[in-house]
Amino acid sequence: TILILDFGSQYSHLITRRCREHNVYAELMPCTTQLKDVKFKPKGIILSGSPYSVYDKDSPHADPGIYDLGVPILGICYGLQEMAWQLKGTVEECDHREYGFAQVKIGKIGGENASVDALFEGLGDEMPVWMSHGDQLSSPPPDFHVIGYTGTAPYAALAHNSKPFYGIQFHPEVTHSPRGKEVIGRFILNICGCRAHWTMEEFIGKEIARIREICGPTGRVIGAVSGGVDSTVAAKLMHEAIGDRFHAIMVDNGVLRLNEAKQVNEMLNQNLGVNLTVVDASDLFLSRLDGVEDPEQKRKIIGNTFINVFEAEAAKIEAEPAREVEQGGVEKGRVEWLLQGTLYPDVIESISFKGPSATIKTHHNVGGLLKDMKLKLIEPLRELFKDEVRALGRLLSIPAPLVQRHPFPGPGLAIRILGPVTREQVKILQQADNIYIEEIRKAELYDQIAQAFAVLLPVKAVGVMGDSRTYEQVIALRAVQTEDFMTADWYVFPPEILRRISSRITNEVAGINRVTYDISSKPPATVEWL
Ligand code: XMP
Numbered sequence: 089t090i091l092i093l094d095f096g097s098q099y100s101h102l103i104t105r106r107c108r109e110h111n112v113y114a115e116l117m118p119c120t121t122q123l124k125d126v127k128f129k130p131k132g133i134i135l136s137g138s139p140y141s142v143y144d145k146d147s148p149h150a151d152p153g154i155y156d157l158g159v160p161i162l163g164i165c166y167g168l169q170e171m172a173w174q175l176k177g178t179v180e181e182c183d184h185r186e187y188g189f190a191q192v193k194i195g196k197i198g199g200e201n202a203s204v205d206a207l208f209e210g211l212g213d214e215m216p217v218w219m220s221h222g223d224q225l226s227s228p229p230p231d232f233h234v235i236g237y238t239g240t241a242p243y244a245a246l247a248h249n250s251k252p253f254y255g256i257q258f259h260p261e262v263t264h265s266p267r268g269k270e271v272i273g274r275f276i277l278n279i280c281g282c283r284a285h286w287t288m289e290e291f292i293g294k295e296i297a298r299i300r301e302i303c304g305p306t307g308r309v310i311g312a313v314s315g316g317v318d319s320t321v322a323a324k325l326m327h328e329a330i331g332d333r334f335h336a337i338m339v340d341n342g343v344l345r346l347n348e349a350k351q352v353n354e355m356l357n358q359n360l361g362v363n364l365t366v367v368d369a370s371d372l373f374l375s376r377l378d379g380v381e382d383p384e385q386k387r388k389i390i391g392n393t394f395i396n397v398f399e400a401e402a403a404k405i406e407a408e409p410a411r412e413v414e415q416g417g418v419e420k421g422r423v424e425w426l427l428q429g430t431l432y433p434d435v436i437e438s439i440s441f442k443g444p445s446a447t448i449k450t451h452h453n454v455g456g457l458l459k460d461m462k463l464k465l466i467e468p469l470r471e472l473f474k475d476e477v478r479a480l481g482r483l484l485s486i487p488a489p490l491v492q493r494h495p496f497p498g499p500g501l502a503i504r505i506l507g508p509v510t511r512e513q514v515k516i517l518q519q520a521d522n523i524y525i526e527e528i529r530k531a532e533l534y535d536q537i538a539q540a541f542a543v544l545l546p547v548k549a550v551g552v553m554g555d556s557r558t559y560e561q562v563i564a565l566r567a568v569q570t571e572d573f574m575t576a577d578w579y580v581f582p583p584e585i586l587r588r589i590s591s592r593i594t595n596e597v598a599g600i601n602r603v604t605y606d607i608s609s610k611p612p613a614t615v616e617w618l
Pocket residue numbers: 387449450451452453495496497498499539573610613614615616617618
């Protein structure tokens with residue numbers, strides 16, 4: 089395992105990704121973590137970038153004990169400056185801040201140790217890299233020497249004369265540094281000596297063993313499935329681990345897509361053999377959402393109502409034996425656990441060292457759990473990124489169209505109806521959304537788009553139909569391309585596709601006379617409208 093200490097850079101999670109792309113497991117922890125709290129023995133440590141300056145009074149610092157562990161350390165950007173600062177070099181504000189491309193010349197200037205260029209081995213004499221910093225080293229710490237420089241940064245890359253300590257001013261983790269992934273590979277594979285054996289096959293085996301141990305021989309688990317990739321993969325994994333002691337619950341909260349409850353039932357119960365109950369709680373949800381327009385309020389109501397429904401279902405399930413008991417299998421056990429499809433980006437978001445940061449949106453699977461909830465959480469996907477979950481799904485034989493599905497938010501259509509949520513409004517949006525996705529699939533564009541959906545606006549506009557004036561609502565269409573949903577760009581449709589979608593929606597959906605297309609990127613917009 090590689091330990092990545094996060095000093096709050098917006099790229100920290102990418103370092104984790106790049107390590108895993110080399111099949112080496114890496115874990116991100118806040119930079120203020122004390123070594124005694126690290127429960128594993130890292131084979132190497134990477135210090136991330138940061139928005140801070142090492143000299144700021146309140147800037148974060150790593151446990152200085154890391155330099156005595158005898159393991160290789162790589163400092164990236166602020167990480168380099170942090171290493172230099174802790175090992176008595178000097179860091180200063182640059183004359184000009186440096187953002188963007190730079191050409192790093194690779195060379196052993198002033199150093200004679202044979203191992204020093206291990207970091208850049210085989211990467212040639214120079215390479216383009218991405219820089220983003222306001223401070224830089226004005227002198228290296230004692231016993232370090234330069235292994236790379238640019239026109240403006242004489243200390244763009246350093247290595248210790250005898251210890252496996254390295255620092256680079258550029259960001260190897262971003263795709264704008266085309267050879268950055270190789271630099272990270274040199275560090276974790278060659279310098280730290282990690283073996284590349286973190287694969288999805290191995291993950292499945294380990295995770296199933298872990299789930300069995302947590303649940304014991306009789307414990308039972310209840311979990312929500314929504315039809316989305318994460319919950320389906322999590323459910324299938326639980327099923328592989330504990331069979332019918334896992335109970336999947338599909339809650340029809342009244343704000344699902346058209347025919348979603350029926351489709352999920354068919355897919356999970358019939359195709360994947362998961363023990364599934366569909367609960368129609370739409371009246372309860374819609375009555376609690378009645379008159380609510382505030383987005384965070386909608387999220388909270390839905391999150392809390394979910395938990396209420398689950399707890400009621402857990403009690404019901406506890407009262408009956410698992411299917412396996414009837415067949416002479418396991419004993420009936422307590423329903424102690426609640427499955428959550430939490431992914432690594434959510435975990436990072438909650439542990440990341442960013443100082444006090446504003447909540448943009450409360451995603452219900454992290455933010456909306458009841459404090460006095462009796463069920464304990466089990467989160468088998470919490471170490472994985474979305475594309476890793478998809479790879480896991482494929483290995484678990486989940487059908488491809490399902491694994492490739494666009495994400496669908498927990499609060500469902502409630503956050504895509506910008507005004508009050510009513511059955512009529514849900515129906516309008518369901519129909520428009522269905523036409524939109526159907527046409528995208530017909531045009532074979534579904535897999536090129538990261539997420540597409542329709543939004544129902546609470547405004548009315550004038551139109552004309554036949555010879556009559558209409559005064560009806562507007563649908564906004566959204567489609568984005570993104571790697572990780574942290575940033576996103578709007579998708580450029582061929583015009584004839586948009587024309588067909590618009591014409592079908594205005595013709596087929598009663599109550600809509602106008603369709604618009606959202607051309608905002610994230611930032612400054614977000615993917616969802618609420
Ligand atoms: P935003 O709108 O934050 O969306 O740019 C990024 C991704 O997160 C999804 N999203 C949610 N998912 N509960 C969820 O489970 C939520 O409350 C929620 N809000 C946004 C969104 O669909 C996109 O994929």
